[in-house]
Amino acid sequence: MNRRDFIKSSSLASMAFMVPDFLKPFQFMAPEGYRNIVIIQLSGANDGLNTVIPFSNDLYYKARKNIAIPQNNVLRLTDQAGFHPVMQGFKELYDEGLLSIINNVGYPEPNRSHFRSMDIWETASGANEYLNTGWIGRYLDSSCEECNNPYLALDLSEPLSLALKGSSKKGIAVNNPKQLYNQTREPFFQELNKHAEEHANENVSYLYKTVAETSASAKYIYETSKTYTNVFPYPNHKLAKQLQQVATFIASGLKTRVYYASMGGFDTHVNQLNRQENLLTELSESVTAFVRNLKSVDQFNDTAVLIFSEFGRRVEQNASGGTDHGTANNVFVIAPSLKKQGLYNNMPDLRNLDDGDLKYTVDFRSIYNTLLNNWLQVESGLIVNKNLGKLAFL
Template sequence: MASTRREFLRTSALASTLLLVPKFLHALDRGPGLAGLRDATGARRLIVVQLGGGNDGLNTVIPYRNDLYYKARPTLGIKETEGILALDKDLGLHPALKGLKGLYDQGQLAVLNSVGYPNPDRSHFRSMDIWQSGSGSDQVVSTGWLGRYLDSSCPDCQRPYNALEIDDTLSLALKGSQRKGLALKNPDKFHQINQNRLLSKVSKETAPAHQEQVDYLYKTLAETASSADYLYDKSKIYKSAVTYPNSDFGKNLKTTAELINSGVESRVYYLALSGFDTHVRQHEQQQRLFTDLGDGLAALADDLRQHDQWNNTLVLIFSEFGRRVGQNASNGTDHGTANNVFLAGGALQKKGVINDAPDLVNLDQGDLRHQVDFRSIYANILKDWLGADDTDILGTGFERMSGLV
């Protein structure tokens, strides 16, 4: 057995495999699962969709009856005759977001305008850290808001898959101080990785006594292997026949729906759609990405609705910042501040356009001023949807919102 361990630590091929382990970041170490997850099909769940790169909110939810919008965007502004999908309050969705418009018409979409935070940061990395950590711009926090949800609401849970990121790496949002989510691209590949002969052998062994780092490694391997088996077995229960976009994002949404409809005991799913840093050729880029986003979410809703899971599901869609009000010289937009946020689901308490359109008169050096602190939305989701202590997770210092979900 000792020689096996030495071989395990020395073998370069396996060392490469071990580099994958932090991506799945073990969590939820001991004891029973989250309250309510014994009946996974009836538990409420949250799906977070992150639009990476800083989506241009003004060309997403368009103030198409505001002359200031067209003055600031003489060629980039989208005209009503181009197929804007009308909402309330003289606003309309981008023509490619037909899937979201369908949810809106069914009373299953909420639109929040001018969401941000005080003293905004225009760096992709820093602003994304702020959104994922749920912190103020004057704080540096090493845990994520959903990771702290796991810490706070699941202290004795041993299931690493209670929060799943459908990707190869785990985002800050799902990292707590004690518990972390699990990242996987799809259950089949995740299971294949854990079928490595030596990895499988070592994960079944007991670590040497009084060696904490080795013990941690063995424990992580065992939990990862156990999770891989569970997710692989569950994923065989249901295979979707719904048509999703033939894209990486579409496939990730389909994987999410299959896991949910198979009864996987996860409260949180995290997905990303990247490519929104539209400094140039914004029209073409947004058209492609919004078609993917709208059609994909419409397919997800249809898939879950067919299995009575849509009313138990809440989808949060955000981006790390919006873009500047005025277009740039390359027919695109540069980094800005406040942005829109969407909530979708079959059981929204408030629906439609929730607050006023962005103020295009009272700008902050060419940028939108935020009306809603993003943490107020998080607080509402944590407290009213997930049943958690939002103050313990997010702290204080901002106005809390209620009644959305």
């Protein structure tokens, strides 16, 4: 190589080096069957004891004179546990070996405030620890250094959950792909994109970078998902709409690793029976339709579903036909290739309570570790405290 060529190629190389990250073409993580996780957050604290019912335990019926689910009505899973009668869909998933129930999930020194406990679950912190980043956000930060695409973690409703906020990377909230895309196509937004060169001021660069990434993600999400028309029938629930959207995304080949859906209304202090029945109907019907939808298009091989609440409810009912804030709760995992199907561990020990509340035996962060390591196949040590170990359900 003569000197002239050398100068040419090195200046080319340095030019390439100068191209800001967000203008480079998208880089995907290892493709082969694009694995993803769908997380469903049940906000307000679902009453786990009336969801997976210990129907052979007298203590349950003693503690819940007016709101216990009668033994004859439960959908029996084992000789100790049965689903709430409206959860026929979950029962079918259970029978097909697609569902795992993890009992007594919580964390040390449980906090009974909805907000604080949601924070703890979303950031995967300890009870006395305050983190500004969510566990999915840290997954984005740590496992995908080279790519800056917010659509890797997608929240099905605005605003963006703390769970999806990392320190250098964040997911994106999309209520409606078309609407979001149209917003980014408004003239003033387009004009900003034209001015997205590097700025001397670091925060200015960060804002322009976020503008560029938002536009690129909105375009990619809209254009990819519109190639697929989802005709599978869904029940008329809010959660079903979110999950139908997720199924459309997955079937259209969207390269998203984590979908975050949520459903509210579980804070059943008063007249719990009717309200929870409606909520569990929505949950069971929506999730089942989602799984059936993915199976119908042969796309259920790469999806794992995690369903959780910020805490459970007290064992003993209150005076108004409801239950108050509790501690440990059950968590559901639905996946095509479970190592442990059905009940993962023992039902709650109702004789051995902590001041009237269930004692946790499984730290929720060990479930996150399992999903990150065994499903998304990333080293979870930088994301979640790995000393808390993994479970063997997946």
